[in-house]
Amino acid sequence: MSHTEDSVRLIYNTWERFLNAQSELFGGDREFTELSNKLDEVRSKAFADLKLTAPEVEILYEKLEAVAKLYSKLAARKGIAVGSSPPTSKESFRVFREDAEIHFQTLAGRDREHYRGGLLGELTKASDPDLVARRMALDILTSATTAIAFDKVNLLRAQLSLLGDGARQRGMIELVGRHLREVSADPVWSASGRALVLRLEEFESACRFESCVSVHHVRLPAEVQGTNRMLPNRPLPGWLAENRTGVHAVLADLRSAGKLFLERIEPSERPRNVALKIELNMGMEGAPSVTDPATTYAVIAELLEASSARGVYLLFTVGDSNGIENAPVGRTTMDIMKDTGNYHAALKAGLEWAADRGTSADARELALSGLGKIEFLAKASPPVFFGSAEDRVSSPRDLEAVEAAARPWVVCVDYDETGFRTVEPDLGPLGQAVWGTREFQIAEPWASADYRVHVSRGVSNHLFAGWTGALKGLVGLHALGLRPGDQGMNQRGESPLDVLSAVMQAGGFTGLPARRAGVSDFAGLAARCDNAECRSAVQQSAKQWQDLSSFASGRKIWAAGAAALEAELRKLRAEGTSETVLMAKMRQRTRAILEDAEREAPGFRASLWQGVSDGTRAFILTMWRLRDHLPDAMRDERMGLRIGLLSRLPHQADLVVQGLPKIGLGGGPDAYFEVRDAGIVVAGTDEISVDLIAIQEAGIGGNPWAFNHPVHGALQFGRGPMCWEEVRVLRRQSTAVSRAN
Secondary structure, eight states: OOHHHHHHHHHSOHHHHHHHHHHHHTTOOHHHHTHHHHHHHHHHHHHTTSOOOHHHHHHHHHHHHHHHHHHHHHHHHTTOOTTOOOOOOHHHHHHHHHHHHHHHHHHHOOGGGTTOOHHHHHHHHOSSTHHHHHHHHHHHHTOSSHHHHHHHHHHHHHHHHTTOOHHHHHHHHHHHHHHHHHHHTSTHHHHHTOOOSSOHHHHHHHTOOOEEEEEEEOOOOGGGTTOSSOOOSSOOTTHHHHHHHHHHHHHHHHHHTTOOGGGGOOOEEEEEEEEEEOOOSOOSSOTTSSOOHHHHHHHHHHHHHHHHHTTEEEEEEEEEOOOGGGGGGTOOHHHHHHHTTHHHHHHHHHHHHHHHHOSSHHHHHHHHHHHHHHHHHHTSSSOOOTTSTTOOSOOHHHHHHHHHHHTTTEEEEEHHHHOEEEEOOOOHHHHHHHHSSSOEEEEHHHHTOSEEEEEEOOOEEETTTEEESTTGGGGGGBOTTSSHHHHHHHHTTOOGGGGTTHHHHHTSTTHHHHHHHTOSOHHHHHHHOOOHHHHHHHHHHHHHHHHGGGGHHHHHHHHHHHHHHHHHHHHHHHTTOOHHHHHHHHHHHHHHHHHHHHHHSTTHHHHHHHHHHHHHHHHHHHHHHTGGGSOGGGSHHHHHHHHHHHTTSSSOOSEEEEEEEEEEEEEOSSOEEEEEEEEEEEEESSHHHHHHHHHHHTTOOSOHHHHOHHHHHHHHTTOSOSSGGGEEEEESSOOSOOOOO
């Protein structure tokens, strides 16, 4: 009898083997999907009397090893070898989900419970949690590996964060720790000859998280106070200086606390490459939809000055990769960087430094000339950002000259042009179940940098994730085709390529976001929404679609080009080309198609981009009112887990700064029902803590660990504070907002 047959007989009795055979006969795979249930039965039975005997330990591990062998065999039969990194698909998610449930079902429930069930669910609801904590200690100590034991501790902390009570959370941690100490001391472990997978000191270390955050309040310019609108895409008098004051304050706090990365750099003439990531979504409006350019300017200017004082030379590479809604219509990241003023702001900071510290008189003169061009536009009537679509003055040669003058200190890049680096970290069973593969592609400028600074857009609502902010902003570091939304489409058996022809197939601009989200009957849903603002947005989107008809020749070129490109890309996909390569080709080729259409029908490009913006607005506002109609794979806990996983990858930020001039509520990220004034600058050591404090300072009540799904997802993967007490806040100003758990 083979080892595999032995494993089958050890796990399944005669009747179960018969059921498995019948399932296989009719195309099912019961033998595979029942593995986690069988192991859960073994664990639950062994833990029922709250102790383990040496024979029980041996039986448990014997069956765990048998399940592992069966899983490996059955997964390979499905074309997915253990340890491999297959292309994401509906099947890869099913295979990795079973592996996660094999290890975590007893503690955390099934995948459909988002790993918040099982003993974790019992612990937070039990009137007397002592017995549950004992079984949890037994489950942790009988984990297959130390890494899985640590993952279980992470899930415990995440579950406790939902309590919103720091004292109770710490009490629960101490209770589980006490039982771990008692169970670890049981002679059963020495009798079995097995080493403990997790020592008490390792548990206690894993239950701690340290972060440091500073907050400073800034005053919004009078012209944008109380407007219930996002910031406009134009220079605002005094706003750069106000932000610089705020950024100076928060960075000074971090430096005093020994938490600013500059303090770790030894003086040297060698330039240190600093990747500075910003957030550029659609960018038809300003912050909080995108990174506030005033914050971008202030961070670069302040870090240049602080580094010089330490004898350190910094070279900033400012970049991002924009959202998928731009790919089918040829709108690049650099287009959005220019239109939102982040290009203007980054170059201005570099030019000011070059004008003062340039290595030669010629370099300083070129920098002053570039500054003159930027200042002229900022003071024009109306003021415009240098290089933006509204800049009718600057020529391509002007842009090249300004970029060259700033280049010794600041370079602006499009991550889709500079490329991405493939990384395949060991995610463990939980990470692979959430992501569907091991592969990630991270922007090369970020991966190769000496230091990394994340200047994020402000926390606000988000249609799919519930909340966006610095943590959600990590998505832009990743190549299209391997982003949380792309993985959601793959989990549904769809492809990001589907967005390419979505507008033409739907006969309207709302087709693009609807196809991305998996909403098949948006028109029918929109008809059910009685909100006046939603109806107006839908009507505006339909009108813009009709207006596009006035560019008939351009529309014909674009539609025909997109259809031909889609056919080509689908053929390549069938031949095995990866989705990241296909999406890169989509970006490049749609831009060329758009330029052909624009030459034939001037004005087509602006009309198309406005239409996509209008369609996105209509979809976001309407579906915010009807969020239950969004597929589970694309929202809330599921999306939060995928985004949270990004915080565990290699190449994390050394500094996170968030400008929150306004906070968007209801919708997001490109349209909101309400936009409140906030006037906050936050800086800290990680995205999760920065987002939490920004939410709190903006006056948003409740428990953010419960409603901010990315924050909770990050905690499930061991990143971020569990409670307010784990965030060290260096306050510079008192506020009226109370900090309560």
